[in-house]
Amino acid sequence: MTNKLITPQFMEAIKNFPLYSQEEKGKDAICVAVFTIGRIRWFVLEGQTEGNDFMLFTIVCGLCETEYGYVSANELEKIEIDGSKYGINDKFHVCQVKGFTPTKLKDIQDNELRSFLHRLYSKPQKS
Template identity: 50%
Template sequence: MCRLLTPQLKEALKGFPLYSQDGKGKDAVCRAIFALGSVRWFILEGEADGRDTILFGIVIGLMEDEYGYISLNELSELSLDLTSQGLGTLQVRQQPNFQPTPLRDLNDQRLQCFLAEFGK
């Protein structure tokens, strides 16, 4: 079982299968947030696909900010080895106690800039 497929995530995605928020733009509801360092994944929807869960959302902080599909299995395998800096290995984590929130109401400047540019 994928370490990121928690009861909290299952509950957050219930009723939000892929394509359920198409066309909602800034009114789409972010169901969960994952982070690794300064990279954040804002999850809008998702559904089981065999032994994986396919998510759709926005990734901020990689080479390019973008909408896209995310394999939960692949996300759970990502890590950042910072042992040479004395920090150990970082893994992707789900933001605890996050309550579903419309994208427009999330307090993340880079996300809001992305949404403003995408909406033009």
């Protein structure tokens, strides 16, 4: 498998988090990496090799709706934004946030992610 997003450092970070390994952890699940392009962020929780690809379980923020979902690393690598449409003579690709340390979801300082987690995991107040 050749994919620029699946680096040796990424493989080291995710080796203990195969698919389905953090089910039921909610806000205490460990985010092992973050991929981004523009305002879109994929908070990677789990992943494993499947054939010649690497499947990731993530929370994606910055699209119409924040949600849990599966995404292929090969698909992420193919995403490209042509900057010439915006007066920039360059193309943009999904990249990994450098220097990110594996962190519990609840400790990540991202307003959209925090709002999503609050809606899912906060218990309603009793009246």
